[in-house]
Amino acid sequence: xxxxxxxxxxxxxxxxxxxxxxxxxxxxxxxxxxxxxxxxxxxxxxxxxxxxxxxxxxxxxxxxxxxxxxxxxxxxxxxxxxxxxxxxxxxxxxxxxxxxxxxxxxxxxxxxxxxxxxxxxxxxxxxxxxxxxxxxxxxxxxxxxxxxxxxxxxxxxxxxxxxxxxxxxxxxxxxxxxxxxxxxxxxxxxxxxxxxxxxxxxxxxxxxxxxxxxxxxxxxxxxxxxxxxxxxxxxxxxxxxxxxxxxxxxxxxxxxxxxxxxxxxxxxxxxxxxxxxxxxxxxxxxxxxxxxxxxxxxxxxxxxxxxxxxxxxxxxxxxxxxxxxxxxxxxxxxxxxxxxxxxxxxxxxxxxxxxxxxxxxxxxxxxxxxxxxxxxxxxxxxxxxxxxxxxxxxxxxxxxxxxxxxxxxxxxxxxxxxxxxxxxxxxxxxxxxxxxxxxxxxxxxxxxxxxxxxxxxxxxxxxxxxxxxxxxxxxxxxxxxxxxxxxxxxxxxxxxxxxxxxxxxxxxxxxxx
Ligand code: ATP
Numbered sequence: 469x470x471x472x473x474x475x476x477x478x479x480x481x482x483x484x485x486x487x488x489x490x491x492x493x494x495x496x497x498x499x500x501x502x503x504x505x506x507x508x509x510x511x512x513x514x515x516x517x518x519x520x521x522x523x524x525x526x527x528x529x530x531x532x533x534x535x536x537x538x539x540x541x542x543x544x545x546x547x548x549x550x551x552x553x554x555x556x557x558x559x560x561x562x563x564x565x566x567x568x569x570x571x572x573x574x575x576x577x578x579x580x581x582x583x584x585x586x587x588x589x590x591x592x593x594x595x596x597x598x599x600x601x602x603x604x605x606x607x608x609x610x611x612x613x614x615x616x617x618x619x620x621x622x623x624x625x626x627x628x629x630x631x632x633x634x635x636x637x638x639x640x641x642x643x644x645x646x647x648x649x650x651x652x653x654x655x656x657x658x659x660x661x662x663x664x665x666x667x668x669x670x671x672x673x674x675x676x677x678x679x680x681x682x683x684x685x686x687x688x689x690x691x692x693x694x695x696x697x698x699x700x701x702x703x704x705x706x707x708x709x710x711x712x713x714x715x716x717x718x719x720x721x722x723x724x725x726x727x728x729x730x731x732x733x734x735x736x737x738x739x740x741x742x743x744x745x746x747x748x749x750x751x752x753x754x755x756x757x758x759x760x761x762x763x764x765x766x767x768x769x770x771x772x773x774x775x776x777x778x779x780x781x782x783x784x785x786x787x788x789x790x791x792x793x794x795x796x797x798x799x800x801x802x803x804x805x806x807x808x809x810x811x812x813x814x815x816x817x818x819x820x821x822x823x824x825x826x827x828x829x830x831x832x833x834x835x836x837x838x839x840x841x842x843x844x845x846x847x848x849x850x851x852x853x854x855x856x857x858x859x860x861x862x863x864x865x866x867x868x869x870x871x872x873x874x875x876x877x878x879x880x881x882x883x884x885x886x887x888x889x890x891x892x893x894x895x896x897x898x899x900x901x902x903x904x905x906x907x908x909x910x911x912x913x914x915x916x917x918x919x920x921x922x923x924x925x926x927x928x929x930x931x932x933x934x935x936x937x938x939x940x941x942x943x944x945x946x947x948x949x950x951x952x953x954x955x956x957x958x959x960x961x962x963x964x965x966x967x968x969x970x971x972x973x974x975x976x977x978x979x980x981x
Pocket of ligand 1: 685726801
C-alpha cells in the first residue's frame with residue numbers, strides 16, 4: 469500500500485471500528501481535536517498503563533503524581549513559555565494559508581529523503597541478495613549528495629532558528645523554491661513568531677479575573693511539586709517524578725490526524741540527578757526508553773534517534789526518538805537534559821528555595837533534570853498504524869487485520885457460540901462471565917463464524933473462542949489466534965491461562981531486560 473493510501477486507511481479504520489472520532493462531528497468537527505471512542509479509549513488506557521508500569525511500578529525511585537491543568541500564571545513566566553514558546557509561522561499571500569516555516573523546510577527535506585529511499589529500492593532490486601544497504605548508502609554518489617543537501621539545509625535552519633534570524637528562514641524557503649503545498653504559490657509573507665499557549669480566565673467578574681493558560685506541557689506541574697514530593701516521599705537523588713495528563717497547544721499546522729493536536733496527552737517523567745551526571749543519565753534514559761518501545765514489537769527498523777541541532781532554552785542535550793509513521797519518520801518522544809534551568813527559574817520567580825540536601829555530601833544543591841516526554845496520542849498513532857494490515861490469504865481473498873500488541877488490545881478475547889441454539893449460547897455466555905474478571909471479553913452470536921472472526925481481526929482482538937456441539941460433551945472449545953489464524957482445541961478451564969500468557973504486562977515488559 470502506498471504511504472498516502474495507508475494513512476487514509478488508518479484514519480477511516482480508526483473511525484469505522486470505534487477508535488477515534490472527529491470532535492463534535494455533528495457540527496462539522498473542530499480542527500485538530502479528536503475524541504477517543506469505545507475501543508480507542510481502551511487502547512489509550514492500555515498504552516498509558518504500559519508506560520506507567522514501566523516507569524513507576526518497575527522503578528522503586530520513581531513516583532507518579534497528577535497535577536492540575538491550571539497553574540499559577542507566573543509558572544509560565546518562570547518556565548520561559550510566555551516569552552519563548554513560539555513557532556515560526558509564514559502565510560501564503562495567495563492562498564491565505566498559514567504554515568510553520570520550519571515544517572515547510574523539514575517537509576522539503578523529507579522529499580529529498582524519499583529520493584534516497586527510491587535509490588535504495590532500485591539498487592536492492594538490481595543486486596538482490598548480495599545488496600549491502602549500509603555500504604550502498606555510504607558510497608553511492610547520488611545518495612551521498614542527497615544526504616549532504618539534507619544535512620546542510622537542516623543545519624542552516626537550526627542555526628537560524630537558534631539565532632532568531634527569521635529573515636534567513638524565509639530566505640531558505642525562497643532559495644529552496646518551496647511552494648504552498650496546496651496551491652503551488654510561492655508568494656510568502658515574512659516569518660513571524662507565534663505563541664502557542666491558550667489563554668483563559670479564572671474568576672467571576674471581568675475586572676478581578678486572573679489571566680491563566682492551559683498548560684502546554686505537564687512537566688511544570690512536576691517541577692513546582694519537586695520539593696513536596698521529595699520531602700513527603702523521602703526521596704533520595706537520583707529519583708524521578710512521573711505524570712500523565714492533558715496539554716494544550718494552539719498549533720499552527722494541526723494536521724496528520726492525531727499526530728499534532730491542539731488538545732493532547734503527554735506522559736512525562738522528570739528524573740532529578742546530581743549536577744555533572746547528566747551525560748550518563750541522558751544515555752541511560754535514551755537506552756531505557758528505546759527498549760520500552762522495542763518491547764512492543766513494532767519493528768526495530770521503525771525507530772531512530774534524531775539529536776537536536778537547535779536546543780530549547782532549557783536544555784544542554786536533547787534527542788528525539790523518531791518513529792516511522794505512514795508519512796515518514798517523525799518525533800514520537802523527546803529526551804531532554806534540562807539542566808537546573810526550571811528549578812532555578814521557579815526559585816527565582818517564587819522566592820522559595822527548591823534545593824535538595826544531600827546527606828552523603830552534607831551539602832545542598834539544585835538538582836539537574838533529565839526528562840523523558842512522550843505524546844500518548846502519537847504513541848497511539850504509532851501502534852495503530854503499524855498494526856493495520858491488509859493480508860492476502862492462500863485462497864486469494866484479503867483480510868483486514870489489526871495486529872495490535874496483545875497487551876494493548878482493547879478486547880482480549882471474543883467468545884462465540886457456533887450456532888444460536890442447542891444450549892451453545894448459554895455455555896459461551898458462562899465463559900464470558902468467568903473471563904471478564906480478568907480481561908475485556910466480548911460476546912458475539914450474529915452472522916456466520918467466519919464473518920465474526922473477520923470482525924474481531926479488524927478490531928484487533930487477539931483471541932476468538934468458539935463453543936460448538938463437542939463442547940457440550942467434553943468441555944473443550946476452539947481458540948483461534950488473530951495473527952496466525954491457527955486454531956487449537958483446548959479445555960475451558962485452561963482458557964484464562966492461555967489468554968493471560970499472551971496479554972500479561974509482565975510477559976511484554978520482560979523483553980526490556
Ligand atoms: P513537535 O516538534 O512535533 O512540535 P515538540 O518537540 O514541540 O514536538 P515536546 O514539547 O518535546 O514536542 O513534547 C513532547 C512530546 O509531546 C512530543 O514528543 C510529542 O509526542 C508530544 N506532542 C507535542 N506536541 C503535540 C501535539 N500538538 N499533538 C500531539 N502530541 C504532541
